[in-house]
Amino acid sequence: MPIRVAIQGIKGSNHHQVAKDYFDEQVDLVECLSFDAVVDELLRKNADKGIMAIENSIAGSIIPNYALVHKNNLHIIGEYYLNIHHNLMVLKGQKFKDIREVSSHPMALLQCKEFFKDYPNIKLVEDVDTAETAKRIHDKKLRHIAAIAPKVAAELYDLDIVADDIQTIKNNSTRFIIVKTKNKELSKEEINKASLRFLTDHKRGSLATVLNVMSDCNLNLTKIQSLPVIETPWKYSFFVDVTFNKYEDFDKAKSLLNIMLEEVKILGEYKNAML
Numbered sequence: 001m002p003i004r005v006a007i008q009g010i011k012g013s014n015h016h017q018v019a020k021d022y023f024d025e026q027v028d029l030v031e032c033l034s035f036d037a038v039v040d041e042l043l044r045k046n047a048d049k050g051i052m053a054i055e056n057s058i059a060g061s062i063i064p065n066y067a068l069v070h071k072n073n074l075h076i077i078g079e080y081y082l083n084i085h086h087n088l089m090v091l092k093g094q095k096f097k098d099i100r101e102v103s104s105h106p107m108a109l110l111q112c113k114e115f116f117k118d119y120p121n122i123k124l125v126e127d128v129d130t131a132e133t134a135k136r137i138h139d140k141k142l143r144h145i146a147a148i149a150p151k152v153a154a155e156l157y158d159l160d161i162v163a164d165d166i167q168t169i170k171n172n173s174t175r176f177i178i179v180k181t182k183n184k185e186l187s188k189e190e191i192n193k194a195s196l197r198f199l200t201d202h203k204r205g206s207l208a209t210v211l212n213v214m215s216d217c218n219l220n221l222t223k224i225q226s227l228p229v230i231e232t233p234w235k236y237s238f239f240v241d242v243t244f245n246k247y248e249d250f251d252k253a254k255s256l257l258n259i260m261l262e263e264v265k266i267l268g269e270y271k272n273a274m275l
Contacts, residue, residue, distance in 0.1 A: 006047035012131030012153030075183035076268025
């Protein structure tokens with residue numbers, strides 16, 4: 001049976017590309033127009049696994065997705081880095097000079113904003129998904145409107161690319177996480193990266209002490225992100241990613257952190273995709 005994979009977006013989106021690249025076996029896509037919907041499909045057991053963008057090398061962290069993973073007790077079982085190529089595409093037969101409006105996901109518009117500074121006559125409109133806009137242009141035969149989307153979207157929806165690689169920074173990469181409702185995926189011998197969430201008290205140096213423990217246990221901190229604890233004003237939680245060579249080192253760090261911290265939660269244990 002094919003794996004059912006929930007993605008934010010539709011066929012032709014970057015999440016679709018990650019699903020194709022990450023899973024060697026055949027997948028059934030569960031298309032969702034929001035990350036909340038991806039989570040809902042997992043919790044309702046309409047999908048076996050989900051794919052969520054978590055950070056971009058230009059725009060930074062997608063902070064709400066950290067909260068979604070924690071709040072819904074999802075487990076990160078893998079990650080994937082995708083080089084992002086933004087292309088401007090239009091209905092067959094349309095030209096660049098015909099464009100009056102460009103519609104795409106807010107992140108795509110942000111990553112291409114320098115390109116459009118030279119075209120103040122073009123209106124930029126935020127939409128729910130890159131590929132969804134491309135599909136709508138094809139289905140409704142929309143003239144004078146362009147989409148910013150991956151090349152695969154132009155192929156799927158028979159559009160013409162009138163400008164390619166329009167992102168401001170050409171070395172543009174997004175990190176995606178693979179999530180599911182259970183964490184049994186890999187053996188300890190295969191695991192060399194983990195994601196955690198923890199709370200510290202307000203004592204001076206509390207965070208530094210935690211980071212020192214990680215360092216002493218031979219963990220390499222690759223990411224740290226703070227988020228407010230909604231129920232307690234001015235209190236913050238920390239989301240961190242760590243890499244390690246031996247699972248025993250991570251196990252030791254977990255034991256120490258459980259003693260030191262008022263709350264610590266393992267969000268996922270998986271393979272480091274940067275190796």
